[in-house]
Amino acid sequence: MPKFAPLKNDLILRAAKGQKVERAPIWIMRQAGRYLPEYHEVKGDRDFFQSCQDAEIASTLTIQPIDRFDGLIDAAIIFSDILVIPQAMGFEINMVEGKGPVFADPLRHPDDLAKIDLKPDISKKLDWAYKSITLTREKLNGRVPLLGFVGAPWTLLVYMTEGQGSKMFRFAKQWIFEYPDAAHKLLQATCDACVEFLAQQVVAGAQMLQVFESWAGELGPDDFNTFSLPYLKQIAAKLPKRLKELGVTDEIPLTVFGKGAWYSLDDLCEAGYDCVSLDWTFDPKVARKIVGNRRVTLQGNLDPGVMYGSDQLIEQKVKEMINGFGIQNYIINFGHGTHPFMNPDKIKLFLESCHKYGSE
Template identity: 65%
Template sequence: MFPELKNDLILRAAKGEKVERPPVWIMRQAGRYLPEYKQFKGNDDFFDLCRTPEKAATITIQPIDHYPGLIDAAIIFNDILVIPQALGMTVEMKENVGPSFPDPLRVPSDINKLNFNPDVKKELGWALEAITLTRHRLAGRVPLLGFVGAPWTLLVYMIEGGGTKMFRFVKEWIFTYPEECHKLLDLLTSTCVDFLVEQVRAGAQMVQVFESWASELGPIDFNEFSLPYLKRIAIEVPKKLQSLGIEPVPMTVFAKGAWYALKDLDQTNYDVISLDWLYDPALARSNSTKSLQGNIDPGLMYGSDEAITKRVEQMITGFGKQKYIVNFGHGTHPFMDPKKIEWFLKEVHRVGKEAN
């Protein structure tokens, strides 16, 4: 049994229920910019932190402690690239560089290197332990969120071998080897579904699917290589949970840069659509029936308090108080001042309470 939940604001907002103020959390709120994270991490390898439940739980809770009463959800400290690891690929996190695959998929025959029947509970059991431990340690203060990277985004990393500006290799694949791409996307989708289901069984109370590289697909290619797989996840996760006698949890989709896809995403089974800063809040609201999340430009945290206040007021006015979750339009940066983020959070509370 888990401790009783004391703050269910984000769960109610996700379901479209009436709330007293819009809830708020921040993508990549655990780690990176927090001084206590940098001290705690020391010289430890990033993935070693993720794979050690005690450490992952500590890092997950750090922002909840750092900003007492200001954040309405914790998100488990982990990484989207643990799924390629579960499929048999090696992924390293290099300091000041980011993720790196020493042996990426470069030709179709490389698919044979992958494990097409992964045991998610075995391969990612440490992540599930971290969720259960964190849920207990949160003591019901806020809900705990789980997540996965979306299939297209994972495919990009697996083929490119890391972050990229050119997308040379993955574009070669989708335009030369589409059949093999769909085979991989199908595998990734099934694995994402299994991992999300296990995260909920372990204690996650809401989950998010990160389609971080959606911006690299135009509308036609998004409809072929991303949207069908996003739809499958939103259908299959609740179905599997129900078959296990478990109540489905709210699900969020974040397709960064896919501004053209809002109406299509609105027709999916996701409860929440998370938006980046390319969207005008009022226009997004008028084009969606679902709960929305977002969408402050993270770079605003380098600005003045006055600039932050002005943008928070504009954002909440545009989205409205109901069916809305305040967040950044992407993740925090390592260089951000925690005091600026505190100002942002406090202004969200102030404006959110005053909004009609």
């Protein structure tokens, strides 16, 4: 494993492990990206995936918000995408203006599984991702921890069957209800790839990890417990064993984010994760009651749309959120990612408000 500079700010790692902190740590989903003018300057006319796969570009984009909001953000998250696992499995994905990622040949029938690699060599196929992480960690020079991440199996199945984001989820639902055996085969293969990808990110230098089940809310409770939760549990159970095999001795905090699955909090608290990230549909005090005395750190959950409000409103919403969660066993974040149209000055105000109200 590479050698890196000592960490100067370990606040988020301590909070994730349930240790007492002097201030609630802060990071933002999609904190690096299109709302920053410097992002567009560096990205230029490169394709999104080209930017992800260029270690120099990806590392620069990752660190931009750490530089812009110096001292206000407690973690960097590698500039990448949840769809790298499908890419490793052989899918061609194009970023289309106005549509986002579009799969050239999505899965529409179980026979289509023969067209993809269900056992990809993740360490080779995604070698570019590890290079980006190592370079970013070197450039950060210990300023803040570096987070890695992966898309969860159900969310990736949605993209692999729909071919793009969806409102009806026709094909994804057809897979789980008409072809459940094939769906589980695909979910298991994806799960195995996720475990390996997360493990290799740690070897490359990631210090904390998040699993994004972004389409969790499209499943009802029973179907979530059938097609999502078992694989989320597998990731949490298998990852530490794989890390041990790879010679990693540090405890790596693991976060799960099941967007929209409000009914799942109790189950996710028992799924083996250090942190559970919440979207903005949760009442912080109710979430705290559900967690109870379990050693689980909560993350979230401000509605990103609050950034379109007045300065006074932003500060008020931050204060209410932090008062609801409390400072301990808590990581401040949005309930989902930033929008391309947001004003960086509003983001700065949000971060400053978090420091104001998030300290003991």
